Amino acid sequence: MLRIAQTLHSQLLAAMERAFPEAAAQAEAAGKPLDPQLAAASKPEFGDFQANGALPLAKPLGQAPRQIAAAIVEELAADPGFAELCEAPQIAGPGFINLTLRPELLAAEVEARLGDPRLGVPRLGEGDDDGGAGTPVIVDFSSPNIAKEMHVGHLRSTIIGDSLARVLEFRGHPVLRLNHVGDWGTQFGMLITHLKQVAPQVLETADAVDLGDLVAFYRQAKQRFDGDEAFQTTSREEVVKLQGGDPISRKAWQLLCDQSRREFQTIYDRLDIRLTERGESFYNPYLEAVVTGLDASGLLVVDEGARCVFLEGVSGKDGNPLPVIVQKTDGGFNYATTDLAAIRYRFGAAPGGDGARRVIYVTDSGQANHFAGVFQVARRAGWIPADGRLEHVPFGLVQGEDGKKLKTRSGDTVRLKDLLDEAVERSKADLCRRLQEEGRSEDEAFIEQVATTVGLAAVKYADLSQNRNTNYQFSFDRMLALQGNTAPYLLYAVVRIAGIARKGGDMRAAAAALHFSEPQEWALVRELLKLDAVIAEVEEELLPNRLCSYLFELSQVFNRFYDQVPVLKADAAARPSRLALCRLTADTLKLGLGLLGIATLERM
RNA sequence: GGGGCUGUAGCUCAGCCGGAUAGAGCGACGGUUUCCUAAACCGUAGGUCGUGGGUUCGAGUCCCGCCAGCCCCGCCA
Numbered sequence A: 001m002l003r004i005a006q007t008l009h010s011q012l013l014a015a016m017e018r019a020f021p022e023a024a025a026q027a028e029a030a031g032k033p034l035d036p037q038l039a040a041a042s043k044p045e046f047g048d049f050q051a052n053g054a055l056p057l058a059k060p061l062g063q064a065p066r067q068i069a070a071a072i073v074e075e076l077a078a079d080p081g082f083a084e085l086c087e088a089p090q091i092a093g094p095g096f097i098n099l100t101l102r103p104e105l106l107a108a109e110v111e112a113r114l115g116d117p118r119l120g121v122p123r124l125g126e127g128d129d130d131g132g133a134g135t136p137v138i139v140d141f142s143s144p145n146i147a148k149e150m151h152v153g154h155l156r157s158t159i160i161g162d163s164l165a166r167v168l169e170f171r172g173h174p175v176l177r178l179n180h181v182g183d184w185g186t187q188f189g190m191l192i193t194h195l196k197q198v199a200p201q202v203l204e205t206a207d208a209v210d211l212g213d214l215v216a217f218y219r220q221a222k223q224r225f226d227g228d229e230a231f232q233t234t235s236r237e238e239v240v241k242l243q244g245g246d247p248i249s250r251k252a253w254q255l256l257c258d259q260s261r262r263e264f265q266t267i268y269d270r271l272d273i274r275l276t277e278r279g280e281s282f283y284n285p286y287l288e289a290v291v292t293g294l295d296a297s298g299l300l301v302v303d304e305g306a307r308c309v310f311l312e313g314v315s316g317k318d319g320n321p322l323p324v325i326v327q328k329t330d331g332g333f334n335y336a337t338t339d340l341a342a343i344r345y346r347f348g349a350a351p352g353g354d355g356a357r358r359v360i361y362v363t364d365s366g367q368a369n370h371f372a373g374v375f376q377v378a379r380r381a382g383w384i385p386a387d388g389r390l391e392h393v394p395f396g397l398v399q400g401e402d403g404k405k406l407k408t409r410s411g412d413t414v415r416l417k418d419l420l421d422e423a424v425e426r427s428k429a430d431l432c433r434r435l436q437e438e439g440r441s442e443d444e445a446f447i448e449q450v451a452t453t454v455g456l457a458a459v460k461y462a463d464l465s466q467n468r469n470t471n472y473q474f475s476f477d478r479m480l481a482l483q484g485n486t487a488p489y490l491l492y493a494v495v496r497i498a499g500i501a502r503k504g505g506d507m508r509a510a511a512a513a514l515h516f517s518e519p520q521e522w523a524l525v526r527e528l529l530k531l532d533a534v535i536a537e538v539e540e541e542l543l544p545n546r547l548c549s550y551l552f553e554l555s556q557v558f559n560r561f562y563d564q565v566p567v568l569k570a571d572a573a574a575r576p577s578r579l580a581l582c583r584l585t586a587d588t589l590k591l592g593l594g595l596l597g598i599a600t601l602e603r604m
Numbered sequence B: 001g002g003g004g005c006u007g008u009a010g011c012u013c014a015g016c017c018g019g020a021u022a023g024a025g026c027g028a029c030g031g032u033u034u035c036c037u038a039a040a041c042c043g044u045a046g047g048u049c050g051u052g053g054g055u056u057c058g059a060g061u062c063c064c065g066c067c068a069g070c071c072c073c074g075c076c077a
Helices: A002-019 A021-029 A055-061 A065-077 A080-085 A103-114 A152-171 A186-198 A211-227 A229-244 A247-271 A280-296 A335-347 A365-380 A416-438 A444-464 A476-480 A487-502 A519-528 A531-541 A544-564 A575-595
Strands: A038-040 A049-051 A090-092 A096-099 A137-140 A175-179 A301-303 A306-315 A321-327 A358-364 A389-395
Touching: A002 A021, A002 A038, A002 A049, A002 A065, A002 A080, A002 A531, A021 A055, A055 A065, A065 A080, A065 A090, A065 A096, A103 A519, A103 A575, A137 A152, A152 A175, A152 A247, A152 A358, A152 A389, A152 A416, A152 A444, A152 A531, A152 A544, A152 A575, A186 A211, A186 A229, A186 A247, A211 A229, A211 A247, A229 A247, A247 A416, A247 A444, A280 A306, A280 A321, A280 A335, A306 A365, A321 A335, A321 A365, A335 A358, A335 A365, A358 A365, A365 A389, A416 A444, A416 A476, A444 A476, A444 A487, A444 A544, A487 A544, A487 A575, A519 A544, A519 A575, A531 A544, A531 A575, A544 A575
Parallel strands: A137 A175, A137 A358, A358 A389
Antiparallel strands: A038 A049, A049 A096, A090 A096, A301 A306, A306 A321
């Protein structure tokens, strides 16, 4: 309904300008043009839209707001285009103008969507939208560290990043999904040094150890690094060798990366997530240029032996400006350097760059300061094009039910693999209990399929349905609870519709002239038509929970409809229209869940 | 010491960038099944939106102070 809203907006604005030409001219001159303040109605009884624009005019015009609203409504009534869209506007409360769309218009919108695989969501580049071909976007997400296992922290980045990428792709933006894996830096110096001493075979033969062993070695290496100065020195030297291209170090590094990569891929396959790996090492050849570039633009300062850029407006513990270090005293580069090189490369023109115009980083909010600093340096160095957007999309911690950082009973971080396994196991146990209670019998393949889909959907949805800015409490019981704002509730709505289709509802042939009479039908129609606005919002705000809320509300409205209005047993006049609503609801839920990376089921 | 995020019903959370009587789920209490999967639906109870000021016709939302929690703060990423 975005297009209708845009039309109404212009009509309202024109009506305001006709009703109050002097005020309009004044407002224009003051740089604050009139605004009808058109918004979706806050309650169903107010209609479809409300315009609040009369209220702020009360003071400058010296008139009662209701009187102003009446004048606007009078002008609207004179607009034949408006009368085609809306019924007679109502003035309510202090001076709100409530608008209700004509039922024929709503029915026509539904009908248009029945034949549209995109369900009314315009695709950039093909649409009448803004004519553009979409903005080249990079979504940087997931980004686990080599030689470490993926844990719950990566879960959020992976799921949120994937969903945002899906939404942007669906809108028609060319999206590059980058996995900025931690495959460079001090940790490799540590690990390789340690392995050379205790398990050299790992560095020479592929598959000598599995990832679990590697993680154990990593832990030992870290322990030595923290307590042993000689080991620290050797490790740092090892990093320099690696970054300098020493063949033995490179080979060891390559083996470690391959090992981890295979392990990560099994998780991505399981979650149906597509990523292009481009680790920190990729930017190694560009690091030097970051330092020289910053020097050339006069931003570089040498302080206590380190090359850094001091930030504006950010002070450290002693009240002095805070530096971003781009080259350490020992000559090594660090993650700020890598991130700066990445920014240049990503905005840079092909072939030596990605040509992106919007770069999105999905990482935990603990890195907010880091990115703010790096972004500032990039901006001051002139590395962000005028039409380029650089956005950190932060998210909160995953906490246990005790409100503390999620840990296993033994106090270790929870491995992502174990977490997914447990979700599927629990979902399977729930399913089997239900089958038994209902006296149903299903084959093993069905049980596996449903348990896997529901379990993974529950994990993803629990994460995505929360506003990402806040920490969230991880609870298997809540996410798999089959009522409320959960994946199973949404999946069940799809299953109910599939049931209708199985029992003889021919939904594909059901799009004759639509006719609705029941309030439950109208409620569903109105909910269905919100999809395009919701997607546009997620595209802009990068908040997948908005899409989740919408799908949950749609499911609620559908379940009410399903409960109170018969479909298959409806009389011949109502049945085709109701089948059409069912079909569009199923299509909308499937599309929406698909954008969240969640698969649906026909039966469960 | 500086910075960021958060504080809304017993619990978990929404609240769309200032708008009408602050919403949902869970939990609690009470109801609904000759009918398309009851994994559903309907109803009741429950909130001085951390706190004190300010701006505004209008504030959970914007500004300032304070309190509490979490996170970050020079050579780890």
